[in-house]
Amino acid sequence: MVTMRLTVLGCSGSVGGPGAACSGYLLTVAGEQPVLMDCGPGVLGELQRVADPNEVAVVLSHLHADHCLDLPAMLVWRRYAPTPATGRAPLYGPPGTPLRIGAASAEIPGDVDDITDTFATHDWVDGEEVQLGGMSILPRRMNHPPATFGLRITGPQGQVIAYSADTGACDELIDLAAGADIFLCEASWTHAPADRPADLHLSGIEAGEAATKAGARSLALTHIAPWTSTEDVLAEARSTFAGPVDVVRSGQVFDLAP
Structure with missing residues (x-):
């Protein structure tokens, strides 16, 4: 029996929260x-609790700061820690990832660090699909700018985790999460369509609806901003999805047995 483990290192939406x-x-x-799936601010410190940053592969959902900008710090770790990394780690991301991370890492404005x-x-x-870490990873384009x-x-x-990344409602999200054991889905705000930009993020209502349409076995809500009521988002999701629903927290571990 081979278990796949998901450890939540950070889950605060858009910006970090107190201690998050x-x-x-x-x-x-x-x-x-x-x-390592996404690497927003604060993630490198949390990663050190459970793994050696020199040993991880990295996959990025997109290049917004809250999902990728601890990678320049990982570059420092891998280059200059007392035991530097040997060999290069796989890094998968949207087109433009080396330029984005290299610009953030450069010492001089306008330069690009060769990562x-x-x-x-x-x-x-x-x-x-990509084979990495004993897992198969299928990327699907979501409804969120940038790519x-x-x-x-x-x-x-055969265990399945579906990670929405950041997205508005779209058919691709339903396909991504079809039958997933854990649907790790963003729910950045409460449901107020007249006050929310379209094609950007999901409400708790929409996250629950997506899980229901996809036939997911459980829904794990993430990417809730510090200014949004976690309780309200959770209540919304439970109103539209009948299966198990929870809000993830830093340090939480999910073990998926066959």
Whole structure:
């Protein structure tokens, strides 16, 4: 029996909260390379509690600051820690990832740090699976600017985690989460369509509706901003999804057995 583990390192939406890192999740299968999924501000510090930053592969859903901008700090760790990393870590992300992270890491404004000494970079291709860390990762383009990819992660014995990343409602989200054991879904705000920009984020109502349409087995809400009522988002999701629903928290661990 091979278990796939999801560890929540950070889950605060848009910005960090008090004692809460932005988006970051560790995916692990025994005997395989750990995979860090998103790396927002504060995530590197939380990662150190459970894994060696020199040993992880990295996958990014998109290039908004709250999902990727602790990677420059990881570059420092991998280059200059007393035991530097050996070899390059896989880094998958949207097109433009090396430029985005390199610009943030550069010492001089306008320069771009060459991150390829540390990372072997690859662009996501919508619908094209990647094998990494003993798992199969399927990227699907979501309804969110800039280019954003939700990720469907299948474990070695068929366990499925679907990660919405950031998205508005779309058919691709339903396909991504179809039958998932855990649907890790953003719910950035409460449901007030007249006051919310379209094609950007989900409410608790919409997250629950997506889980119902997808036939997900459970719904794990994430990416709730510090200024949004967690209780209200949770109540909304429970009103539109009959299965188990919870709000994730930093340090939470989900073990998915076959």
